Amino acid sequence: MRRGRIRFPFILACSVLILSAMPASAQDYPPSSSPKTDSKDFNGVWSPAGSSIPNNDITDHLLPGQEISFTPYGAQRYRTIDHSKDRTNTCGPAGYMRGMQTPLMPFQIVQSPAVVSINMEYMYQFRLIYTDGSSHPKDIADYPEWMGHSIGHWEGDALLVDAVGFQDKTWLDTNGLEHSDKLHMTERYQKTDPKTLRWTVTVDDPVFFTHPFTYAFDFKLQPTRVLSYDCGENEKDAAYMKPTLGGTHHNKKALKFPN
Amino acid sequence: MKRYLLGALLVVLFVAQLASAHHAANTKYDETKKATLKGTVTKVEWMNPHIYFYIDVKDASGKVTNWAIEGAPPNVLYRRGWGKDALKIGDVVTVEGFLPRQEGLHHLSGGNAVLADGRKIFAGSANGLPGSTDF
Numbered sequence: 001m002r003r004g005r006i007r008f009p010f011i012l013a014c015s016v017l018i019l020s021a022m023p024a025s026a027q028d029y030p031p032s033s034s035p036k037t038d039s040k041d042f043n044g045v046w047s048p049a050g051s052s053i054p055n056n057d058i059t060d061h062l063l064p065g066q067e068i069s070f071t072p073y074g075a076q077r078y079r080t081i082d083h084s085k086d087r088t089n090t091c092g093p094a095g096y097m098r099g100m101q102t103p104l105m106p107f108q109i110v111q112s113p114a115v116v117s118i119n120m121e122y123m124y125q126f127r128l129i130y131t132d133g134s135s136h137p138k139d140i141a142d143y144p145e146w147m148g149h150s151i152g153h154w155e156g157d158a159l160l161v162d163a164v165g166f167q168d169k170t171w172l173d174t175n176g177l178e179h180s181d182k183l184h185m186t187e188r189y190q191k192t193d194p195k196t197l198r199w200t201v202t203v204d205d206p207v208f209f210t211h212p213f214t215y216a217f218d219f220k221l222q223p224t225r226v227l228s229y230d231c232g233e234n235e236k237d238a239a240y241m242k243p244t245l246g247g248t249h250h251n252k253k254a255l256k257f258p259n
Numbered sequence: 260m261k262r263y264l265l266g267a268l269l270v271v272l273f274v275a276q277l278a279s280a281h282h283a284a285n286t287k288y289d290e291t292k293k294a295t296l297k298g299t300v301t302k303v304e305w306m307n308p309h310i311y312f313y314i315d316v317k318d319a320s321g322k323v324t325n326w327a328i329e330g331a332p333p334n335v336l337y338r339r340g341w342g343k344d345a346l347k348i349g350d351v352v353t354v355e356g357f358l359p360r361q362e363g364l365h366h367l368s369g370g371n372a373v374l375a376d377g378r379k380i381f382a383g384s385a386n387g388l389p390g391s392t393d394f
Contacts, residue, residue: 083285083286084286086286089286104331104332104334104335105332105334105335121334224338227334227337228307228334229307229308229332229334230307231307231308233306233307233308234304234306234307234308234309234310234311235308236309236311236327236329236366237286237287237309237329240287240359240360240361240364240366241286241287242286242287242360242361244285244286
């Protein structure tokens with residue numbers, strides 16, 4: 001597989017932004033996806049492991065004992081979600097959850113001491129995790145973001161991330177799990193070996209769920225590069241979609257509905 | 260519709276996954292309507308979010324209908340080793356997939372194709388499912 005330079009505008013823009021803020025020593029990170037021995041070096045191209053099906057169903061990734069317990073409002077939304085109105089049908093933002101969880105499309109992490117940038121091929125999205133001691137903006141609830149606002153810090157070789165301030169229009173997965181603008185995501189990134197990055201996510205959204213739940217993906221380092229993606233380039237599906245109601249998760253036992 | 264299909268549809272013996280990376284494919288296609296078409300490639304669109312190629316299918320009465328075959332994202336096919344020239348205009352192929360929910364729409368989802376000489380095209384993973392990340 002050829003390895004090319006990063007050459008797409010948004011990744012380039014992010015990289016310039018990041019590099020300009022980096023001390024010279026941090027710019028020595030290798031540019032591509034060769035395995036890293038540094039357990040705190042997440043640079044590289046990653047994709048979820050172990051799935052040959054283009055699906056990112058969260059119920060397949062819940063940690064043992066975890067369940068998705070809906071509030072009455074969340075249950076009503078789950079039963080009436082219309083997949084033909086999924087914003088990605090018309091190339092709207094997918095959110096970073098679907099961007100990172102989708103096994104078909106890898107993402108590239110570009111890391112500096114001050115910020116970790118996750119550049120997703122899927123829907124050509126990027127996400128910035130500030131690791132410079134920043135706090136969430138005080139006005140983030142008034143100006144929510146498609147990717148939320150993310151701050152992180154290191155505990156040993158684990159990057160811990162706190163994200164709030166989400167738009168309420170993205171989904172947590174392709175199977176129709178919605179969230180509100182009260183969504184609070186807590187994430188842990190940690191290598192379990194040089195080619196595996198474990199991502200453990202706790203979803204807290206009291207509007208949709210009675211209590212938080214936690215799931216995890218293992219991302220594998222990929223011998224590839226992030227390729228160009230334009231969702232609208234040859235979109236021929238949206239015009240023919242029919243109303244398709246209800247969430248489509250595989251593991252129904254993990255879903256708890258109010259009586 | 261049925262008239263067109265009679266001469267072209269074969270029994271489908273495979274289990275396939277609707278080809279869709281970014282949304283629920285059953286909004287457009289019917290997972291219960293599996294089909295196989297045989298025809299001659301007239302056009303290939305190597306574009307996101309899914310490739311399309313078009314085949315002329317002749318029914319029992321000799322009437323030719325052009326079908327649009329929706330496949331996997333080009334990025335995925337590229338990583339499996341398939342390039343935009345893997346399927347050429349004039350190739351005779353047999354393709355497997357699912358019919359649309361909308362009656363009369365000549366689209367087929369799937370994109371797993373077999374050339375006349377038996378070579379499989381766009382069937383990148385061992386089980387024939389689109390979407391393998393085993394590069």
